[in-house]
Amino acid sequence: MSISIQSISKTFGSYKALEDVSLEVPNGSLTALLGPSGSGKTTLLRIVAGLEFADDGPGNILFHGENVSGVPAGRRGVGFVFQHYALFRHMTVAQNIAFGLTVLPLSKRPSRTEIRERVHELLGLVRLDGLDKRRPHELSGGQRQRVALARALAIRPRVLLLDEPFGALDAKVRKDLRRWLRVFHDQIGLTTLFVTHDQEEALELADQVVVMRNARIEQVGDPQTVYDHPRSSFVYEFLGNVNKLIESEGIHRYIRPQEIEILFVAEFNPDTDKLGQIQHLFSAGPVATLSVRLTDGQFLEVEMSRKQLDELALDTGDEVTVRVKPEELP
Amino acid sequence: MDHLQVTTESRPVRTLLILSALAVLSLFLLLPLFAVFTEALRRGWEVFFASLTDDMAWSAIKLTLIAAGVSVPLNTLFGLAAAWLVTKYRFKGRALLISLIDLPFAVSPVIAGLVWVMIFGAKGWLPPARLAELLAPLASLAGKAASNDSFGGLFEGIAAWLADPRIVFATPGIIIATVFVTFPFVARELIPLMETQGSDQEEAAVTLGAGGWRIFLRVTLPNIKWGLLYGVLLCNARAMGEFGAVSVVSGHIRGHTNTLPLHIEVLYNEYQFSAAFACATLLALLALVTLGLKSLVERLSGQSAKGKH
Numbered sequence: 001m002s003i004s005i006q007s008i009s010k011t012f013g014s015y016k017a018l019e020d021v022s023l024e025v026p027n028g029s030l031t032a033l034l035g036p037s038g039s040g041k042t043t044l045l046r047i048v049a050g051l052e053f054a055d056d057g058p059g060n061i062l063f064h065g066e067n068v069s070g071v072p073a074g075r076r077g078v079g080f081v082f083q084h085y086a087l088f089r090h091m092t093v094a095q096n097i098a099f100g101l102t103v104l105p106l107s108k109r110p111s112r113t114e115i116r117e118r119v120h121e122l123l124g125l126v127r128l129d130g131l132d133k134r135r136p137h138e139l140s141g142g143q144r145q146r147v148a149l150a151r152a153l154a155i156r157p158r159v160l161l162l163d164e165p166f167g168a169l170d171a172k173v174r175k176d177l178r179r180w181l182r183v184f185h186d187q188i189g190l191t192t193l194f195v196t197h198d199q200e201e202a203l204e205l206a207d208q209v210v211v212m213r214n215a216r217i218e219q220v221g222d223p224q225t226v227y228d229h230p231r232s233s234f235v236y237e238f239l240g241n242v243n244k245l246i247e248s249e250g251i252h253r254y255i256r257p258q259e260i261e262i263l264f265v266a267e268f269n270p271d272t273d274k275l276g277q278i279q280h281l282f283s284a285g286p287v288a289t290l291s292v293r294l295t296d297g298q299f300l301e302v303e304m305s306r307k308q309l310d311e312l313a314l315d316t317g318d319e320v321t322v323r324v325k326p327e328e329l330p
Numbered sequence: 331m332d333h334l335q336v337t338t339e340s341r342p343v344r345t346l347l348i349l350s351a352l353a354v355l356s357l358f359l360l361l362p363l364f365a366v367f368t369e370a371l372r373r374g375w376e377v378f379f380a381s382l383t384d385d386m387a388w389s390a391i392k393l394t395l396i397a398a399g400v401s402v403p404l405n406t407l408f409g410l411a412a413a414w415l416v417t418k419y420r421f422k423g424r425a426l427l428i429s430l431i432d433l434p435f436a437v438s439p440v441i442a443g444l445v446w447v448m449i450f451g452a453k454g455w456l457p458p459a460r461l462a463e464l465l466a467p468l469a470s471l472a473g474k475a476a477s478n479d480s481f482g483g484l485f486e487g488i489a490a491w492l493a494d495p496r497i498v499f500a501t502p503g504i505i506i507a508t509v510f511v512t513f514p515f516v517a518r519e520l521i522p523l524m525e526t527q528g529s530d531q532e533e534a535a536v537t538l539g540a541g542g543w544r545i546f547l548r549v550t551l552p553n554i555k556w557g558l559l560y561g562v563l564l565c566n567a568r569a570m571g572e573f574g575a576v577s578v579v580s581g582h583i584r585g586h587t588n589t590l591p592l593h594i595e596v597l598y599n600e601y602q603f604s605a606a607f608a609c610a611t612l613l614a615l616l617a618l619v620t621l622g623l624k625s626l627v628e629r630l631s632g633q634s635a636k637g638k639h
């Protein structure tokens with residue numbers, strides 16, 4: 001089920017949360033809304049869900065061509081997973097997951113046995129077999145997250161919406177759950193839109209990344225494209241570490257830390273290279289980060305593998321030559 | 331291993347502090363309670379029970395129960411609605427509404443009584459004669475209902491009251507004053523609770539297709555039940571114990587408009603100390619029962635609070 005967002009605007013009092021935003025989310029894709037806080041990404045997600053309504057105007061939300069702008073949230077057929085899960089804390093896991101089915105009108109409501117079967121099927125799907133009698137407070141963060149996901153999926157939604165799905169988890173669980181969600185998405189093939197402020201998460205997980213800033217969409221593309229060909233300096237800086245060098249008055253040049261190589265002073269070529277001195281060395285982990293102070297006083301961050309660093313036998317205070325790797329030159 | 335000491339006071343100082351706290355507590359809380367029961371029983375159990383089963387006492391007890399019986403459910407409904415409105419929605423005048431809910435706490439109970447006398451009293455804006463004119467259509471309706479309905483007795487009473495609608499110095503005035511004074515209790519208890527719980531769970535229920543009533547009954551109510559119960563308890567304690575506002579609108583007509591607190595005052599002023607204290611034991615017992623239930627509610631809600639998040 002594709003989602004089509006057509007010139008949506010939203011203001012809260014005098015604050016503009018979204019300004020004429022349009023976006024196509026292809027059927028079956030996993031799309032990330034990426035941006036700093038206040039960029040409007042969560043508001044956009046809530047408007048798609050029907051938890052918030054766009055300003056009057058030409059704006060529309062279409063699910064697979066069907067205009068759902070005026071349809072209330074409960075009848076849109078969206079599965080929504082909240083940042084803090086919003087599990088019903090007085091209900092068991094099974095009751096939480098079954099909720100959406102038990103509130104269906106009698107004519108559409110499955111029988112008790114059918115509901116029980118569906119709950120067990122979903123528990124298996126999110127790998128929480130046997131936890132049906134637990135209450136939310138007896139679960140870990142990652143488990144709660146998956147209960148929330150199962151609860152959202154129980155109503156067989158047309159689209160899945162996730163608000164900062166990993167925001168409240170610690171780093172390790174976050175990474176595991178992220179990988180799992182990617183596999184899970186490919187398995188169920190449900191069109192999914194998720195909000196995140198973590199560029200690494202968006203780039204690793206999504207088929208399509210939507211970079212947002214100040215109530216507008218800055219760039220849309222697959223992760224490789226937005227990372228390699230950022231359309232603005234904002235996207236460049238937001239999508240990962242980047243060096244911003246002042247070449248001359250008003251002209252900046254962006255270079256990613258891994259696009260630079262370090263050579264010995266003897267190899268210096270005045271046409272392409274710069275000279276500098278190593279100020280700091282962070283070499284914990286497989287990738288080493290060097291901070292180099294150039295002769296004009298600007299600082300440059302450089303990344304290289306530990307192996308390379310060991311081969312060059314560099315140390316703080318060493319004079320070096322820095323060069324943009326030839327393959328990275330425009 | 332030694333336990334970490336957080337306090338720096340020496341042992342004698344701490345003992346002294348604890349003892350003085352206990353002394354203050356006994357002087358101001360336990361001693362009066364003890365005095366009530368000893369005074370009540372000074373002339374024996376027979377007098378004690380006689381004072382409680384006396385006609386006047388019995389009518390005061392009934393009136394107190396009626397006033398509480400009307401105002402507690404009314405203010406529970408109101409408190410729920412107000413807390414829901416104030417915490418789940420943002421609108422213009424919200425802050426003003428929150429302050430208005432607190433108004434009965436802010437004004438003196440005497441004023442709270444006087445306003446009703448000024449509105450519905452014989453020299454007020456809507457004296458009984460004027461009110462009777464306004465209610466005349468209703469009165470005739472009730473009269474008709476009384477003549478041909480099996481609930482005739484009830485409608486007869488209503489018709490009689492509508493023909494001569496006395497509010498001040500009558501039961502309706504006492505109920506109105508009690509409702510006014512106990513207005514904020516439930517709302518005050520629920521607003522902070524619902525504020526911290528946010529609307530996440532309700533929104534989740536919305537996306538899952540639940541309607542308003544179902545969300546309230548299955549999601550909101552279970553989350554606030556202990557706070558609600560606590561508010562109802564305090565509301566009831568105040569409704570039964572209220573003196574000031576009720577005293578102004580009551581007119582102290584014995585056997586008609588005396589509530590239990592007012593009855594106690596009358597007895598005391600007539601030097602019937604034992605009878606006064608005997609009736610006072612009822613209010614003291616109400617306080618003790620309220621306290622007991624209150625701590626029970628706190629314990630139970632503490633247990634379920636582990637389930638937060």
